[in-house]
Amino acid sequence: MSVPSNRASRAATSLLLLAATGLGCSPTDNVIGAILGGRLAGVAGTGGEGATTGGGLATAGGGETAGGGLGDSHGGTAGTVPSGSSGAGGSGGLLLATGGTAGPGDPSAGSGGLPSPRPIGDGTFLAPVEYATGESPRSVAFGDLDTDGRVDIVVANWTDGSVSTLRGWGDGTFAAHVDYAVAPETNWVALGQLNSGQALDMAVTSYDSDTVKVLLGEGDGTFGAVTEFTGTEDMFSVVLGDVDNDGKLDMTTSPGDIGSASVFLGDGTGKFAQPKYFASGGSSYAVALADLDNDGKLDLARVNASADTVSILFGTGDGSFGPATAYATGRHPIFVTFGDLNGDGQLDMLTSDSSSDAVGVYLGTGQGAFAARVEYSAGTYPSHVCLADLNGDKHLDMIVVNTNAHSVSVRKGTGDGTFAARVDYQVGNFPEMSAVGDLNGDDITDLVVVNSQSNSLSVFLGAPLQ
Numbered sequence: 215m216s217v218p219s220n221r222a223s224r225a226a227t228s229l230l231l232l233a234a235t236g237l238g239c240s241p242t243d244n245v246i247g248a249i250l251g252g253r254l255a256g257v258a259g260t261g262g263e264g265a266t267t268g269g270g271l272a273t274a275g276g277g278e279t280a281g282g283g284l285g286d287s288h289g290g291t292a293g294t295v296p297s298g299s300s301g302a303g304g305s306g307g308l309l310l311a312t313g314g315t316a317g318p319g320d321p322s323a324g325s326g327g328l329p330s331p332r333p334i335g336d337g338t339f340l341a342p343v344e345y346a347t348g349e350s351p352r353s354v355a356f357g358d359l360d361t362d363g364r365v366d367i368v369v370a371n372w373t374d375g376s377v378s379t380l381r382g383w384g385d386g387t388f389a390a391h392v393d394y395a396v397a398p399e400t401n402w403v404a405l406g407q408l409n410s411g412q413a414l415d416m417a418v419t420s421y422d423s424d425t426v427k428v429l430l431g432e433g434d435g436t437f438g439a440v441t442e443f444t445g446t447e448d449m450f451s452v453v454l455g456d457v458d459n460d461g462k463l464d465m466t467t468s469p470g471d472i473g474s475a476s477v478f479l480g481d482g483t484g485k486f487a488q489p490k491y492f493a494s495g496g497s498s499y500a501v502a503l504a505d506l507d508n509d510g511k512l513d514l515a516r517v518n519a520s521a522d523t524v525s526i527l528f529g530t531g532d533g534s535f536g537p538a539t540a541y542a543t544g545r546h547p548i549f550v551t552f553g554d555l556n557g558d559g560q561l562d563m564l565t566s567d568s569s570s571d572a573v574g575v576y577l578g579t580g581q582g583a584f585a586a587r588v589e590y591s592a593g594t595y596p597s598h599v600c601l602a603d604l605n606g607d608k609h610l611d612m613i614v615v616n617t618n619a620h621s622v623s624v625r626k627g628t629g630d631g632t633f634a635a636r637v638d639y640q641v642g643n644f645p646e647m648s649a650v651g652d653l654n655g656d657d658i659t660d661l662v663v664v665n666s667q668s669n670s671l672s673v674f675l676g677a678p679l680q
Contacts, residue, residue: 334606334656334657334658334678334679335604335605335606335658335659335676335677335678335679336605336677336678336679336680337604337605337611337624337626337677338604338624338637338676338677339639339660339661339674339675339676339677340674340675340676340677341674342639342641342663342672342673342674343387343672343673344642344665344668344670344671344672344673345380345388345390345391345670345671345673346390346391346669346670347369347371347378347380347391347664347669347670347671348369348371348373348374348376348377348378348391348393348669349371349372349373349374349376349669350371350372350373350374350666350667350669351369351370351371351372351378351646351664351665351666351669351670351671352370352371352372352400352401352402352646352647352664352666353369353370353401353402353403353451353646353647353664354367354368354369354370354403354647354648354649354662354663354664354671355367355368355403355404355405355649356368356405356649356651356662357405357414358414359379359381359413359414359431359435360381360433360434360435361412361413361433361434362384363384364381364382364383364384365382365384365651365652365653366379366380366381366382366388366435367379367380367382367388367649367662367671368380368403368405368416369391369403369664369671370396370400370401370402370403370418370419371393371400372399372400372401372421372666373399374393375395375396375397375398375399375400375420375422376393376394376395376396376400377393377394377396377400377403377416377418377429378391378392378393378394379391379392379393379394379435379437380392380671381435382653384654384655385654385655386653386654386660386673386675388673394429394437394440395440396418396420396427396429396440397418397420397422397423397425397427397440397442398420398421398422398423399420399421399422399423400418400419400420400421401419401420401421401449401450401451402418402419402449402450402451402452403416403417403418403452404416404417404418404452404453404454404465405417405454406454406463407463408428408430408454408463408480408482408484409430409482409483409484410482410483411430411431411433412433413430413431413432413433414431415428415429415430415431415437415484416428416429416431416437417452417454417465418452419449419450419451419452419467420449421448421449421450423442423449424444424445424448424449424469425442425443425444425445425449426442426443426445426449426452426465426467426478426486427440427441427442427443428440428441428442428443428484428486429441430484441484441485443465443478443486443489445467445469445476445478445489448469448471448472449467449468449469450467450468450469450498450499450500451467451468451499451500451501452465452466452467452468453465453466453467453501453502453503454466455503455512456512457477457479457503457511457512457514457529457533458479458531458532458533459510459511459531459532460482461482462480462481462482463480463482464477464478464479464480464486464533465477465478465480465486466478466501466503466514467489467501468498468499468500468501468516469498471497472491473493473494473495473496473497473498473518474491474492474493474494475491475492475494475498475501475514475516475527475535476489476490476491476492477489477490477491477492477533477534477535479533490533490534492514492527492534492535492538493537493538494514494516494518494525494527494538495516495518495521495523495525495538495540496518496519496520496521496523497518497519497520498516498517498518498519499517499519499548499549500516500517500548500549500550501514501515501516501550502514502515502516502550502551502552503515504552504561505529505561506526506528506552506561506578506582507528507581507582509531510531511528511529511530511531512529513526513527513528513529513535513582514526514527514529514535515527515550515552515563516538516550517543517547517548517549517550517565518540518547519546519547519548519568521540522542522543522544522545522546522547523540523541523542523543523547524540524541524543524547524550524563524565525538525539525540525541526538526539526540526541526582526584527539528582541563541576541584541587542587543565543567543574543587544565544567544569544570544572544574544587544589545567545568545569545570546567546568546569546570547565547566547567547568547574548566548568548597549565549566549597549598549599550563550564550565550566551563551564551599551600551601552564553601553610554578554610555575555577555601555609555610555627555629555630555631556577556629556630556631557629558578560577560578560579560580561578562575562576562577562578562584562631563575563576563578563584564576564599564601564612565587565599566592566596566597566598566599566614566615567589567596568595568596568597568617569595570589571591571592571593571594571595571596571616572589572590572591572592572596573589573590573592573596573599573612573614574587574588574589574590575587575588575589575590575631575633576588577631588632590612590625590633590636591636592614592616592623592636593614593616593618593619593621593623593638594616594617594618594619595616595617595618595619596614596615596616596617596623597615597616597617597645597646597647598614598615598646598647598648599612599613599614599615600612600613600648600649600650601613601627602650602659603627603659604624604626604650604659604676605626607629608629609626609627609628609629610627611624611625611626611627611633612624612625612627612633613648613650613661614636615645615646615647615648615663616638616645617644617645617646617666618644619638620640620641620642620643620644620645620665621638621639621640621641621645622638622639622641622645622648622661622663623636623637623638623639624636624637624638624639625637639674641663641665641672642663642665642667642668642670642672643665643666643667643668644665644666644667644668645663645664645665645666645672646664646665646666647663647664648661648662648663648664649661649662650662653673653675654675656676656678658675658676658677658678659676660673660674660675660676661673661674661676662674
């Protein structure tokens with residue numbers, strides 16, 4: 215394979231340094247962040263929030279735009295971030311993918327930062343290329359696992375209890391998957407720097423074993439032995455973020471049926487304390503972290519599938535959360551993410567309401583509160599939603615995974631909190647989740663979708679402007 219261009223290397227390098235976060239899409243170093251300087255979990259440290267809550271790797275600080283940082287991928291987490299060169303940390307920033315968490319970062323201007331890529335795509339995608347994964351892939355995250363400046367992919371596989379890694383070549387293509395045995399019913403993977411090393415580490419939930427597994431990265435694309443942290447029954451999602459403001463990443467999970475979110479505080483060595491539980495509603499599939507009230511502390515959102523609500527719990531900054539405030543959703547919500555949809559500096563919220571075949575949009579009104587839900591139709595059984603600026607107009611666009619329709623829907627954002635008509639793309643059988651990022655260094659947002667019944671992932675490269 216040929217060596218990637220400088221832009222590809224740049225993209226993944228920014229990607230790499232700090233992994234990122236956990237809400238919406240896996241970060242791509244190409245998506246312009248929503249202007250809130252690190253307020254999303256999954257947004258890299260300071261320097262700019264990722265467009266979706268939760269993201270993957272991020273490098274905050276500076277860059278050509280104030281803030282410029284990348285968010286990584288869904289389920290990822292942000293680690294410490296180097297400051298950038300030409301611009302003070304703050305607004306701007308890129309995000310890589312979905313799901314992730316915010317980590318510590320340096321918001322000040324500095325030297326050696328990477329410039330922020332400007333999306334130049336037309337908002338559509340080229341025909342997908344499929345890659346084999348393990349059996350029944352459920353979630354996906356992006357990160358530079360081997361520190362070669364290229365974006366790699368990590369997938370959690372439910373049926374064979376493994377995690378697959380696919381090394382990127384920097385041109386939008388990937389090597390065959392290498393699998394790591396984890397535990398039965400592996401469901402969710404997040405990437406972040408969990409110890410003092412520079413390599414990206416993995417946090418993985420196991421539904422069957424009621425645990426979170428941690429695999430520390432070696433920096434060469436491989437991972438060490440599994441360390442197990444016991445929670446409670448039916449572990450679904452995990453996101454990474456510094457919820458106690460000690461500069462070390464913590465794990466927040468969503469046990470399925472106990473009506474609470476659980477928080478494992480990290481000690482910075484890859485080890486975690488026994489979980490603390492915070493009541494939030496009914497059975498749940500997903501949690502997200504974001505600074506919703508702009509007080510510098512990460513807050514928690516949890517969708518309650520059995521109660522048809524989404525709960526918001528405000529963080530205290532010491533690893534604890536206050537009482538839950540519930541907002542009505544559509545039927546059976548199973549995912550939640552955040553982004554500034556109308557440029558007012560307030561984070562807005564989206565939920566995927568699977569049994570309503572719809573996405574709910576809630577505009578932020580300030581202090582962490584939200585307006586009434588506005589519904590947008592989706593395909594059958596929308597299981598995941600993320601946000602990214604696909605066409606470079608600085609408005610966040612919506613990407614929805616429709617599991618039972620075997621499709622992905624894209625709606626262009628208008629910049630006022632509303633969305634245009636949807637455009638559907640066919641993928642493999644029963645897709646579960648997506649991630650967005652610049653996979654080939656052309657400064658255009660690309661899309662990856664995991665297909666649970668095809669045992670594959672679909673890679674859609676973003677189409678350039680004609």
